[in-house]
Amino acid sequence: MGLQLSLIIPAYNEERRITSTLTSAIGYLSAQDYSYEIIVVDDGSQDQTARTVSDSFSQVRLLSYSPNRGKGFAVKTGMKVARGEHRVYYDADGSTPIDQIAKLWPCFERGADIVIGSRALPDSEIAIRQSWLREHMGRAYNLILRMMGLTRFTDTQCGFKGFTARAATTLFPLLTMNRFSFDAELLFLAEKYNFKIVEIPVKWINSADSRVRLIQDSLRMLFGAACIRWKWLRGVYPHEI
Numbered sequence: 608m609g610l611q612l613s614l615i616i617p618a619y620n621e622e623r624r625i626t627s628t629l630t631s632a633i634g635y636l637s638a639q640d641y642s643y644e645i646i647v648v649d650d651g652s653q654d655q656t657a658r659t660v661s662d663s664f665s666q667v668r669l670l671s672y673s674p675n676r677g678k679g680f681a682v683k684t685g686m687k688v689a690r691g692e693h694r695v696y697y698d699a700d701g702s703t704p705i706d707q708i709a710k711l712w713p714c715f716e717r718g719a720d721i722v723i724g725s726r727a728l729p730d731s732e733i734a735i736r737q738s739w740l741r742e743h744m745g746r747a748y749n750l751i752l753r754m755m756g757l758t759r760f761t762d763t764q765c766g767f768k769g770f771t772a773r774a775a776t777t778l779f780p781l782l783t784m785n786r787f788s789f790d791a792e793l794l795f796l797a798e799k800y801n802f803k804i805v806e807i808p809v810k811w812i813n814s815a816d817s818r819v820r821l822i823q824d825s826l827r828m829l830f831g832a833a834c835i836r837w838k839w840l841r842g843v844y845p846h847e848i
Contacts (some may be wrong), residue, residue, distance in 0.1 A: 611641035612708075613691030614841050617681030618652040620701040622659045628701040629664050635705045644668060647699075648685045651675030679782060679789025686770075686779045694775045698766030711769045720774040720802040722759065722810035723794070724767035731808040740832045748828060755836055757795045760806050764790055767809055781844060788831025795835055800848050 614632060618625055629645065636643045645664075649657040649671035657671045670684055682696045693715060695708065703724055714722040721834045725731055727749070751756045764787070770778075774797070797804055840843060 610691045612643040613689035613694040614645045615685035615696045616647045616699050617650055617678050618647055618656050620654045621699040622655045625656055625659055630698055632705045644648055646685045648681040650681040677786035680785040683779050686775050688711050690731045692772050695769040702812055703767040703809050710807050714805045716761050721804045723806050724765045725762040725806045726765055726786045726811045727761035728808040732810040734812045745802040751793055752832055757791055763794055784831055787828050790830055792835050
C-alpha cells in the first residue's frame with residue numbers, strides 16, 4: 608500500500624507557532640496505523656520559519672522560496688510534490704486540532720473526493736471565537752459568494768481541506784488565485800467538474816495572531832470572487848476535464 612496521507616502546511620512568518628503545530632501533528636500522526644508525510648511550504652518568510660523547521664524536524668519535508676507569493680501558491684506548491692493517496696492542507700497556526708483528521712476517513716470511504724472543514728455548521732465546535740468583526744465579515748463574504756453562485760457551502764475559508772490524489776492533481780494545476788480567494792476558486796471548480804464534496808463540522812480554536820488583514824485582504828477577496836466568475840464566463844478555465 609502506498610503513502611496514505613500528505614499533510615501540507617503553508618507557512619509565512621510562523622517561527623513562533625510552527626514548532627507547536629508540527630509537534631502536535633507528528634505526535635498524532637505517528638500514533639495512527641497509516642503512513643504519512645508532512646510538507647511545510649515556507650512562503651517567503653522574513654523570519655526564521657525555515658530554519659526552525661529544518662533544525663528541529665528532520666522528518667518534515669521543507670519547501671522554501673522567496674518572495675512571498677500567497678497562501679494559495681504555497682498550497683499549490685505543496686500539492687505538486689505530495690505523494691499521498693489523500694492530501695490535506697492545514698493552517699500553520701493549528702486552529703483546527705490535528706485530531707480532526709479522523710473525521711475525514713469515513714467521508715472518503717463513502718466516496719467523497721473532497722472533504723472540507725466548516726466552522727459554521729450546527730455541530731461545529733468553536734472553542735475560541737474570532738472577533739465579532741472578523742466573524743461577521745467572514746459570514747458576509749460567504750453570503751456574497753453564494754449570491755454570486757460561486758459556492759453552496761457555509762464556510763469556504765476554513766484552512767482544513769482534504770482531497771483524494773485524483774482530485775488534487777486535477778484541480779490544483781487549474782487554479783489562478785495565489786492568495787485568499789484560492790479557496791473559493793478551488794471549490795467553484797470542484798463543483799463545476801462534478802467532484803463529490805462533503806462539508807463537515809470541525810473544532811476551531813481561533814488564533815489571535817491572524818495573517819489576514821481585515822480591510823485590505825477582504826477587498827482583495829471580493830475582487831477575486833468577481834474574477835472567478837469572469838474567468839469562467841470568458842473560458843479561462845476548461846469547461847470540461
